[in-house]
Amino acid sequence: MNAPKKIGILGGTFDPPHIGHLKVASHFAKVLCLDELLLIPSGEPWQKGLEITPAKIRLQLTEAAGIDLARAFLYLQIPTQIGIDRIEMDRAGPSYTIDTAQALRERFGPESSLTWLMGADSLIQLPTWNSWKGLFRYMNLAVASRPHFDLATQMSPEIEELLELHQINDPAALENSPAGLIYIDKSLSVDLSSTELRNCLKASSRGQIASEQIPAHTLEIITKLGLYQ
Structure with missing residues (x-):
């Protein structure tokens, strides 16, 4: 019998996608032995306000980042397949993660x-997040630490209770669990802002900063379209 698939999902506004996203994707693809990784740009990011780059352009930027991510996987010998998924862009209305989680569970099976x-x-x-407690019926969470961010001092009682119920320390547990677990990885510290x-990108040092923090193919499109000036 075939083993159940291990699918990772990296969702976000991706406005723009950057090296931090690629590092998180590469790290968890390897640690969780993912069969497939989906990059999912949000269609209507309801918590982000109005000054958001149009969805079609953000999808284009994400597809370009996927090219650089595939090259990184090849270099690092990570066999995970990469997909750019427009599930949230094709769904009308605000992009709620709970809706995406439910749809992906239906797609990939129980x-x-x-x-x-x-x-x-x-x-x-x-x-x-909308209906956030329901997420754990459909998925696990893998969380990357951030530089100079003390998770323990930032946690609300709701998050503390959540971790008591769902947190595990061995990432291998996620491989064997369809949903309901949280793994916090303290070995990776990436800025995702x-x-x-x-x-x-609006500053005078735009060129130097961009080349260090944005994937090459994504930066090419940003430059061509004159974005973020």
Whole structure:
């Protein structure tokens, strides 16, 4: 019999996608032995306000980042397949993770391990997500630490209770669990702030910062379209 699939999901506004996203994707693809990794740009990111780059352009930027991610996987000998998924862009209305989680569970079946990848700051904000407690019926969470971010001092009672119920210390447990677990990885410390990067792109040092923090193919499109100036 075939073993259940192990699917990782990295969702976000991707405005723009950057090296931090690729590092998180590469790290968890290897640690969790993922069969497939989906990059899912949000269609209507309801918590991000109005000054968001149009969805079609963010999809284009994410597809370009996927090219660099595939090259990184090849170099690192990570066999995970990469997919750029427009599930949230094709769904009308605000992009709620709970809707995406349910749709992906239906797509991949009840046995597959589905793991949503995020930064520690997103975990802290989880109680603000729509129907957030229902997420654990459909997926696991893998959380990357962030530089200078003390998760313990930021946690609300809701998150503390959540971790008591769902946290595990061995990432291998996620491979064998379809949903319901949380793994916090303290070995990876990555800054995931697209907001700060957009501000840097408006500065005089734009060129140097961009080449260090944005995947090459994504930067090429940003430059061509004159974005974030």
